[in-house]
Amino acid sequence: MPATHIRRWKTLALTTSAVLVGLTMPTMTATPAAATTTAYDSTYYKNAVGKTGTSLKSSLHTIISSQTKLSYSALWEALKVTDQDPDNSSNVVLLYSGLSRGKTLNGGDVGDWNREHVWAISHGNLTTSTGPGTDLHHIRPEDVQVNGIRGNKDFDEGGSTFTNAGGSLTDSDSFEPRDAVKGDVARMILYMAVRYEGDDGFADLEPDDKVANGSNPYIGKLSVLKTWNDEDPPDAFEERRNQVIYDTYQHNRNPFIDHPEWVEAIW
Numbered sequence: 001m002p003a004t005h006i007r008r009w010k011t012l013a014l015t016t017s018a019v020l021v022g023l024t025m026p027t028m029t030a031t032p033a034a035a036t037t038t039a040y041d042s043t044y045y046k047n048a049v050g051k052t053g054t055s056l057k058s059s060l061h062t063i064i065s066s067q068t069k070l071s072y073s074a075l076w077e078a079l080k081v082t083d084q085d086p087d088n089s090s091n092v093v094l095l096y097s098g099l100s101r102g103k104t105l106n107g108g109d110v111g112d113w114n115r116e117h118v119w120a121i122s123h124g125n126l127t128t129s130t131g132p133g134t135d136l137h138h139i140r141p142e143d144v145q146v147n148g149i150r151g152n153k154d155f156d157e158g159g160s161t162f163t164n165a166g167g168s169l170t171d172s173d174s175f176e177p178r179d180a181v182k183g184d185v186a187r188m189i190l191y192m193a194v195r196y197e198g199d200d201g202f203a204d205l206e207p208d209d210k211v212a213n214g215s216n217p218y219i220g221k222l223s224v225l226k227t228w229n230d231e232d233p234p235d236a237f238e239e240r241r242n243q244v245i246y247d248t249y250q251h252n253r254n255p256f257i258d259h260p261e262w263v264e265a266i267w
Contacts, residue, residue, distance in 0.1 A: 060262070080106075081248065119138045122215050145163065184234075190229075193205050
């Protein structure tokens with residue numbers, strides 16, 4: 001059985017004056033992700049707990065680099081498990097559109113779902129060979145046409161809606177996922193930046209604070225991703241997905257799902 005996460009979210013004490021300021025200032029920055037405790041802190045993460053900055057990033061890189069690598073074709077069946085609709089076991093939930101679609105409708109035709117690389121494969125020439133281009137932690141099912149609309153755009157706020165958008169938006173150089181998965185996207189991108197540091201024959205992937213990164217091994221905007229991580233904390237679907245990947249497929253974890261506060265600790 002999957003290990004049970006033990007989360008103790010720290011409560012925030014608000015003074016009376018802070019409450020009054022909040023009433024007069026409707027636009028506030030997101031509350032930073034609170035510190036968490038998990039069942040893996042004394043085992044899997046024991047060499048990372050208590051660290052910050054480059055030391056934390058380096059320790060996490062070492063920890064999560066130990067993984068079982070999947071082939072590109074193996075992703076089809078894996079996604080049917082990791083992204084199964086909790087309300088309909090015959091379906092998967094599509095990342096950006098939020099639609100529930102039959103597991104058997106995987107392919108390349110209109111109405112099908114396919115394999116979306118959240119870290120676009122052109123950013124650093126990931127390819128679909130075994131490695132970052134097949135890392136299940138950032139590959140999700142998505143409607144074929146929606147996947148094409150996202151393309152290799154960086155992530156930012158703003159844009160226009162489109163067919164099957166589910167609340168997602170896009171413009172000429174960026175893509176904004178629907179609110180319910182903004183944090184998911186941020187944590188997937190930042191996982192990739194820690195996992196792939198250029199020491200295993202693959203590109204050194206890093207977030208930056210701009211869009212239109214092209215084929216460079218960067219994706220932005222980091223400032224926006226950090227805000228999304230705070231605004232949309234991990235939910236049960238994301239946590240279950242992380243656990244299934246750990247237990248059944250790659251046997252490594254996305255540390256920012258277990259410890260979203262580590263985003264701020266590193267960046």
